[in-house]
Amino acid sequence: MAFNYRRIIIKIGSNVITQRNGLPDVERIEHLVNQIAAIKKSGQEVILVSSGAVASGRSLITVTDKYDAVATRQLLASIGQVKLINTYSHLFEHFEILCSQVLVTKEDFRDRLHYLNMKNCLEILLQHQVIPVINENDVVSVTELMFTDNDELAGLIAAMLNAQALIVLTNVDGIYDGDPKLAESAIINEVTEAGIDFSSFVSSGRSQFGRGGMITKSTIAQKTAKLGIAVHIANGTKDNVLTDLLEGKVNHTRFVPNKKASGKKKWIAHSETAATGAVQVNDGAKSALMSNKASSLLPVGLIAVVADFKKGEIIKIVDEHNKLIGLGLAEYGSDKAHEWAGQKNQRPLVHYDYLYLQG
Numbered sequence: 001m002a003f004n005y006r007r008i009i010i011k012i013g014s015n016v017i018t019q020r021n022g023l024p025d026v027e028r029i030e031h032l033v034n035q036i037a038a039i040k041k042s043g044q045e046v047i048l049v050s051s052g053a054v055a056s057g058r059s060l061i062t063v064t065d066k067y068d069a070v071a072t073r074q075l076l077a078s079i080g081q082v083k084l085i086n087t088y089s090h091l092f093e094h095f096e097i098l099c100s101q102v103l104v105t106k107e108d109f110r111d112r113l114h115y116l117n118m119k120n121c122l123e124i125l126l127q128h129q130v131i132p133v134i135n136e137n138d139v140v141s142v143t144e145l146m147f148t149d150n151d152e153l154a155g156l157i158a159a160m161l162n163a164q165a166l167i168v169l170t171n172v173d174g175i176y177d178g179d180p181k182l183a184e185s186a187i188i189n190e191v192t193e194a195g196i197d198f199s200s201f202v203s204s205g206r207s208q209f210g211r212g213g214m215i216t217k218s219t220i221a222q223k224t225a226k227l228g229i230a231v232h233i234a235n236g237t238k239d240n241v242l243t244d245l246l247e248g249k250v251n252h253t254r255f256v257p258n259k260k261a262s263g264k265k266k267w268i269a270h271s272e273t274a275a276t277g278a279v280q281v282n283d284g285a286k287s288a289l290m291s292n293k294a295s296s297l298l299p300v301g302l303i304a305v306v307a308d309f310k311k312g313e314i315i316k317i318v319d320e321h322n323k324l325i326g327l328g329l330a331e332y333g334s335d336k337a338h339e340w341a342g343q344k345n346q347r348p349l350v351h352y353d354y355l356y357l358q359g
Helices: 026-041 053-058 069-093 112-127 150-160 214-226 241-246 263-269 283-291 333-342
Strands: 008-013 045-050 099-104 129-134 165-170 229-235 253-255 278-280 303-308 314-318 326-329 355-357
Touching: 008 026, 008 150, 026 045, 026 069, 026 241, 045 069, 045 150, 045 165, 053 069, 069 099, 069 129, 099 112, 112 129, 112 150, 112 333, 129 150, 150 165, 150 214, 150 263, 165 214, 214 229, 214 253, 229 241, 263 326, 263 355, 278 283, 283 326, 283 355, 303 314, 303 333
Parallel strands: 008 045, 008 165, 045 129, 099 129, 165 229, 278 314
Antiparallel strands: 229 253, 278 303, 314 326, 326 355
16 A cells, blocks of 8 residues: 655654764665655655664764763764764765754743744755754753653654655564564564554564664654654665655554644644643543543632743653553643632633543
């Protein structure tokens, strides 16, 4: 089955474009650029989320082990990002394609204004036939400010730009139903809305150079597919993987997209780390929210304000067992929410249009 997507996010993992010795695999990068150019020439829009800055930095400078891991990473990323974007720029020039560098941090997704500024920047690049090359700004992103890895970033960008597909390239053929090293393990070709508990059989180990393992990939893929975006996880070290995948010729894992979600819901869906406040709701409110009927969160269902918040901030909604059931934009602050908790006939705390449910 061939896939004809209008706008595609392609995420290239560090394990795809880094050699065993930790240095960049320039031949592999060139081969991927050739495929991306062919996809773009066919009329499809491509946004590239690429790891590899640290590996590129490693090819330029030797760092003694007297520096801590964070400082070393900052040094290598800062030098390497220049090398990486120059590599992409030089290779795309062969096809008369311009690329641009976009470095982001988690902070850029935390409020609607930053979010829209970034979205507008990416849209104008695409309108001018430029391929954005996006990476996390590892120079300023350390510890709690970091994305889980670039898979999380790619999912955010896919939702932000209303892409039809996210292709995640890694160094294995897809998600297996067991240990990939065992002969009896097979690739899960299709994951539907019903979902699968991947933690029961997916290895939590990380690749040699990447930060996120396959469980991270599967979780982000499920969340992204739920927002109406198809996700493909495939082996980026295979020749012609991108062009063959779009023609339906590659054995890989595909997450089938669910119904569409609005742009605002897409932003809220990926904002768990940005949530400042939290409220706890009773089982009645939980049932109403999780039902097929469109329901807003009303104060009558509130048990408690778990963490304070202001009007317009993203808040977590937890059930009686403190399990996260959703995220939403607060219509008013925690003072009023506390005052109105349990009361009928009060304004919704979270309107349905600004509510994203995990279920």
